[in-house]
Amino acid sequence: METKKYYDYCVHKIKGTLDDKTPLAELEKHLNLQGKDGYRLISAIPQVYEGxxxxxxxxxxxxxxDKI
Known part of the structure; x- marks a missing residue:
């Protein structure tokens, strides 16, 4: 019997920089919610506009x- 790996992805957007309190609180909320569902954070990409x-x-x- 062969085992095959599958990957699911989930993407969220947080407004503001992660240096501020409000975005950090939102990040913590997303980490907790996604962690409960078995997800792990693989990337946090800042979206830069005009500096x-x-x-x-x-x-x-x-x-x-999944076993095939």
């Missing part, structure tokens, strides 16, 4: 195996 960070994109990944 300032307007938002951060969070990419979460979940991995599972």
């Amino acid at each position: 300032t960070t307007e938002s951060t994109i969070l990419i979460f990944e979940s991995e599972y195996e």
Whole structure:
């Protein structure tokens, strides 16, 4: 029997930089919610516009195996 791996991804956008309190609280909320669903944070990408960070994109990944 062969085992095959599958990946699911979930993407969230947080407004503001992660240096501020409000975006950090939102990040913590997303980490807790996604963690409960089996996701892990794989990337946090700042979205820069005209020299300032307007938002951060969070990419979460979940991995599972299925026997074929």
